[in-house]
Amino acid sequence: MSQNPDSCAATRSMLAVLSAGLALVAPVFAQNAEVAGAWALTVETDVGGTTNPSVTLEQNGAALTGHYSSETLGEADVTGTVEGNEVSFSFDAEAGGYAIEVSYTGTLQDDGTLSGTMDLGGLGGGTFVGKRQ
Numbered sequence: 548m549s550q551n552p553d554s555c556a557a558t559r560s561m562l563a564v565l566s567a568g569l570a571l572v573a574p575v576f577a578q579n580a581e582v583a584g585a586w587a588l589t590v591e592t593d594v595g596g597t598t599n600p601s602v603t604l605e606q607n608g609a610a611l612t613g614h615y616s617s618e619t620l621g622e623a624d625v626t627g628t629v630e631g632n633e634v635s636f637s638f639d640a641e642a643g644g645y646a647i648e649v650s651y652t653g654t655l656q657d658d659g660t661l662s663g664t665m666d667l668g669g670l671g672g673g674t675f676v677g678k679r680q
Contacts, residue, residue, distance in 0.1 A: 592673035
């Protein structure tokens with residue numbers, strides 16, 4: 548049984564349109580990175596040098612909660628989000644007698660590390676790399 552060439556062309560055109568539509572919709576269904584667990588951080592700041600805090604993250608979909616611990620900023624509960632491979636979390640701390648909001652923004656890398664920047668409530672900032680424990 549032979550097919551009409553016009554019918555085949557129409558089928559190919561329809562498949563091309565469907566494929567293009569799926570390519571536009573696919574990012575909407577992209578999954579968030581899995582970042583739950585304990586992380587050891589190496590932080591390089593422009594005000595305090597190198598520190599080695601830790602953070603334990605719990606993940607529920609895109610929402611993050613957890614606990615931060617460092618010799619410099621003490622203990623604090625964190626909240627944050629994950630969107631694709633982009634991760635951000637923050638917490639309230641005290642530095643030099645001032646209440647500050649500390650925020651971390653990073654990307655989960657292909658090698659499993661988390662890296663990005665951090666801000667000390669406008670008093671300074673730096674970069675960080677995190678490795679799972």
